[in-house]
Amino acid sequence: xxxxTVMMLGTVSAAAIVLAACGxxxxxxxxxxxxxxxxxxEAIEVMESTLDDKGYKGKYLIQSFGTSELGGKMMAxxxxxxxxxxxxxxxxxxxxxxxxxMFVDISSDLKPLDGSVTYALPILGNxxxxxxxxxxxxxxxxxVPKTIKDLTDPAFKDLVSFPNIMDSSTGxxxxxxxxxxxxxxxxxxxxxxxxxxxxxxxxxxxxxPIKKVKTGEVxxxxxxxxxxxxxxxxxxxxxxxxxxxxxFTLTESVAVVDKEGDETLAKEIAKAIATEARSxxxxxxxxxxxxxxxxxxxHVPAYLKKWDTxxxxxxxxxxxxxxxxxxx
Amino acid sequence: xxxxxxxxxxxxxxxxxxxxxxLIVPLIYMFWQSFKIGNVITIQNYIDALKNVEIxxxxxxxxxxxFVASAITTILAFLLAYAVxxxxxxxxxxxxxxxxxxxxxxxxTITYGFVLIYAFGNQGIxxxxxxxxxxxxxxxxxxxxxxILYTLPVAFILMQNSMQYIDKRFLLVSMLMHxxxxxRFYHTVFRPMLGTIGGAFIxxxxxxxxxxxxxxxxxxxYRVIATELYQAMLGSIVHFERGAVxxxxxxxxxxxxxxxxxxxxxxxxQYKQAGRSELVKHRxxxxxxxxYSILSVTVVLIIFSTMFIVPFTKGYPYDxxxxxxxxxxxxxxxxxxxxxxxxLIVAVLTAVLGVVITFMSALLNARTPLKxxxxxxxxxxxxxxxxxxxxxxxYLFFFNGSSLKGTFLIIIACNIVHFFTTPYLMAKNSLQKxxxxxxxxxxxxxxxxxxxxxxxxxxxxxxxxYQMFSYYFLNAMVTVSGVIFLVSxxxxxxxxxxxxxxxxxxxxxxxxxSIFILCTxxxxxxxxxxxxxxxxxxxxxxx
Numbered sequence: 001x002x003x004x005t006v007m008m009l010g011t012v013s014a015a016a017i018v019l020a021a022c023g024x025x026x027x028x029x030x031x032x033x034x035x036x037x038x039x040x041x042e043a044i045e046v047m048e049s050t051l052d053d054k055g056y057k058g059k060y061l062i063q064s065f066g067t068s069e070l071g072g073k074m075m076a077x078x079x080x081x082x083x084x085x086x087x088x089x090x091x092x093x094x095x096x097x098x099x100x101x102m103f104v105d106i107s108s109d110l111k112p113l114d115g116s117v118t119y120a121l122p123i124l125g126n127x128x129x130x131x132x133x134x135x136x137x138x139x140x141x142x143x144v145p146k147t148i149k150d151l152t153d154p155a156f157k158d159l160v161s162f163p164n165i166m167d168s169s170t171g172x173x174x175x176x177x178x179x180x181x182x183x184x185x186x187x188x189x190x191x192x193x194x195x196x197x198x199x200x201x202x203x204x205x206x207x208x209p210i211k212k213v214k215t216g217e218v219x220x221x222x223x224x225x226x227x228x229x230x231x232x233x234x235x236x237x238x239x240x241x242x243x244x245x246x247x248f249t250l251t252e253s254v255a256v257v258d259k260e261g262d263e264t265l266a267k268e269i270a271k272a273i274a275t276e277a278r279s280x281x282x283x284x285x286x287x288x289x290x291x292x293x294x295x296x297x298x299h300v301p302a303y304l305k306k307w308d309t310x311x312x313x314x315x316x317x318x319x320x321x322x323x324x325x326x327x328x
Numbered sequence: 329x330x331x332x333x334x335x336x337x338x339x340x341x342x343x344x345x346x347x348x349x350x351l352i353v354p355l356i357y358m359f360w361q362s363f364k365i366g367n368v369i370t371i372q373n374y375i376d377a378l379k380n381v382e383i384x385x386x387x388x389x390x391x392x393x394x395f396v397a398s399a400i401t402t403i404l405a406f407l408l409a410y411a412v413x414x415x416x417x418x419x420x421x422x423x424x425x426x427x428x429x430x431x432x433x434x435x436x437t438i439t440y441g442f443v444l445i446y447a448f449g450n451q452g453i454x455x456x457x458x459x460x461x462x463x464x465x466x467x468x469x470x471x472x473x474x475x476i477l478y479t480l481p482v483a484f485i486l487m488q489n490s491m492q493y494i495d496k497r498f499l500l501v502s503m504l505m506h507x508x509x510x511x512r513f514y515h516t517v518f519r520p521m522l523g524t525i526g527g528a529f530i531x532x533x534x535x536x537x538x539x540x541x542x543x544x545x546x547x548x549x550y551r552v553i554a555t556e557l558y559q560a561m562l563g564s565i566v567h568f569e570r571g572a573v574x575x576x577x578x579x580x581x582x583x584x585x586x587x588x589x590x591x592x593x594x595x596x597x598q599y600k601q602a603g604r605s606e607l608v609k610h611r612x613x614x615x616x617x618x619x620y621s622i623l624s625v626t627v628v629l630i631i632f633s634t635m636f637i638v639p640f641t642k643g644y645p646y647d648x649x650x651x652x653x654x655x656x657x658x659x660x661x662x663x664x665x666x667x668x669x670x671x672l673i674v675a676v677l678t679a680v681l682g683v684v685i686t687f688m689s690a691l692l693n694a695r696t697p698l699k700x701x702x703x704x705x706x707x708x709x710x711x712x713x714x715x716x717x718x719x720x721x722x723y724l725f726f727f728n729g730s731s732l733k734g735t736f737l738i739i740i741a742c743n744i745v746h747f748f749t750t751p752y753l754m755a756k757n758s759l760q761k762x763x764x765x766x767x768x769x770x771x772x773x774x775x776x777x778x779x780x781x782x783x784x785x786x787x788x789x790x791x792x793x794y795q796m797f798s799y800y801f802l803n804a805m806v807t808v809s810g811v812i813f814l815v816s817x818x819x820x821x822x823x824x825x826x827x828x829x830x831x832x833x834x835x836x837x838x839x840x841x842s843i844f845i846l847c848t849x850x851x852x853x854x855x856x857x858x859x860x861x862x863x864x865x866x867x868x869x870x871x
Contacts, residue, residue: 034817041832063817066831069562076566082734082816158464166563200466200548204831211833215645217450 125287128173441545466548716810
């Protein structure tokens with residue numbers, strides 16, 4: 001009888017200790033900066049190693065999201081968002097600032113190439129391209145595609161993968177290229193055929209297609225040019241192809257959320273990402289964003305193009321509707 | 329010392345408040361939200377949702393795929409349970425079925441999808457053995473297989489329990505009466521099992537209908553209601569009202585299901601006592617069922633074996649050499665170990681607090697004359713009905729902006745409420761079976777009520793308590809749908825982290841984390857089972 005009482009008391013007190021411990025842990029971690037990021041894991045690795053090197057180890061936590069998830073959160077929660085720092089597609093940060101004015105001023109003497117704003121600093125640039133798994137192409141006896149339109153050939157059925165514009169900004173690069181080249185009407189058909197060919201391989205993440213091309217799950221993918229260059233340099237049977245429709249680009253920026261004056265550490269960390277981590281990020285994402293930056297020749301895409309107007313969330317929603325229409 | 333009556337009320341009140349605040353009020357609040365546009369009360373949201381083709385499609389798809397999956401599951405589970413209880417298969421084969429079929433329960437459903445991709449996908453292990461993909465795993469096929477894997481253990485356990493109580497002497501009687509096999513089967517097994525079969529079907533249907541993990545991983549572009557709800561709440565454009573409406577829509581089949589379950593209860597047979605009589609040997613039957621059982625277990629094991637192959641190969645599918653590299657990488661990432669610790673904290677606290685709450689509730693309901701104790705039965709019926717995703721969402725609505733948001737506490741509360749029914753009924757059943765005169769005797773001996781509970785009731789219910797603990801722990805460890813809306817950066821759990829890793833297609837990490845969960849759950853389950861079995865043995869000897 002006594003034993004059971006002791007056991008009961010033991011369990012209860014153990015529970016109390018655990019409760020107290022996790023209460024304590026939570027109180028202790030209040031001065032951690034929380035970073036919400038839509039960046040791919042390569043970029044996050046660079047940010048993490050830079051921040052750790054600069055002595056911020058343990059002072060921050062990075063939480064990854066898909067671009068759309070994070071965008072939805074920013075628009076819905078505004079300054080109530082859990083994050084102190086956000087790294088995100090630049091157009092989303094601009095739109096969030098316009099509608100929610102949720103970011104604070106972090107202007108500095110840094111000189112971005114593209115007209116700068118006071119509340120955000122660009123951290124990396126993305127370039128879209130096609131990439132192929134040469135082994136699988138050969139195995140299936142398929143021709144090497146030159147354009148995005150080539151991928152609508154029924155021979156590529158279930159062998160194409162691309163990111164979904166509903167979730168990923170890399171997916172937008174594809175849709176921009178199609179609309180720009182073929183216009184709304186023909187573009188609709190090209191996109192519809194492409195969607196048909198991709199079947200289940202429309203990925204929510206920008207890094208989905210390259211992974212599927214690498215494992216041979218599909219033969220061709222659309223994604224970031226650098227992903228293919230890296231895979232090729234690793235010795236995998238991967239090659240990149242600049243589609244004649246154009247290599248479109250997007251930048252991502254970092255911004256600090258307005259927490260009513262409590263942003264000192266957050267600002268420091270955001271600046272460290274934009275400056276200290278920049279060299280590493282430039283290596284991963286070879287697009288010059290600041291004055292004086294240089295990239296290697298192989299990293300300059302053959303058909304670099306840009307959308308005529310500034311990218312905004314409104315435009316994205318229009319293009320998403322275009323995509324949905326093609327999906328029907 | 330407080331008076332018995334006061335003491336009971338003192339325990340009853342916090343439980344009642346807990347259930348009120350973490351079950352009733354959030355649900356009502358969410359229901360209210362679904363009728364609001366701005367500040368206007370209207371049913372416009374429902375009209376919009378029902379007009380929306382995507383939501384309609386998703387609803388219909390969910391219905392179809394869940395129906396097919398639960399029909400198949402019910403048949404498979406029935407045959408398996410039949411094999412265990414009504415054949416003279418070797419007892420090792422029986423044990424193998426009991427363990428092999430229920431093993432997937434120790435994993436989050438989101439893992440099932442990835443396992444399926446690596447088994448049946450273009451580069452999957454089974455695909456490589458056959459040479460070409462058997463079928464597309466993404467979408468409908470994947471969902472059906474995933475749901476079957478997910479619900480088979482539940483249906484199997486349900487049937488097994490029921491079959492235990494079937495009086496096997498009737499088989500003998502039927503045989504002596506020269507019934508034909510089909511007639512014998514109908515009257516001695518099928519008819520008594522009808523209630524359970526219907527129950528298993530409905531339960532598996534509801535589980536499939538409301539699961540989020542499987543469609544999140546293998547759904548492809550096949551829309552179901554759970555992914556639609558996720559999209560509405562955490563997608564690119566957030567529609568809170570739409571989310572509220574979808575979750576109410578999700579609740580409807582669940583409510584209908586529970587109503588049907590109560591109707592079906594009438595079909596349940598009550599044998600006064602289940603007589604054990606030796607089954608007659610029948611070679612062909614036994615051989616067939618042995619074959620079927622082994623085949624089922626093998627399929628389950630082969631599908632889940634991918635989980636152990638992929639993380640230990642260097643570069644699947646190109647380089648198959650064995651390596652610990654991936655596991656070491658995961659262990660080295662402080663993020664992932666922290667997430668694992670978070671999960672442990674949540675599971676342990678859910679289990680401890682959950683057992684306390686369910687035990688107290690059952691105690692008050694079953695063994696006290698307290699007024700209002702029937703409300704606990706109602707609470708347990710509601711928790712049985714409400715899908716985890718809906719409960720989580722109602723918390724998101726209700727506790728948004730409060731200091732509870734983003735804490736472990738809210739996750740733990742959600743788990744306790746979400747999984748309330750089973751442990752509550754377990755405790756209640758055991759308590760009802762105990763001698764009802766204990767309290768009176770103890771009172772005559774001048775023991776206080778609390779003393780009676782601690783000294784007499786608790787020691788007698790110990791093995792049930794361990795089973796309740798293990799149920800809570802396991803479920804808290806694997807649930808995705810209940811907590812997907814509640815986790816924050818600091819309270820990230822393993823099961824929800826898998827969803828995030830999916831975004832980066834980091835399948836090796838996903839499998840390593842799944843193995844962690846599996847091992848943890850195995851240890852807890854085996855530990856609890858061992859203590860229970862050990863205790864029973866000791867008791868038997870001492871008798």
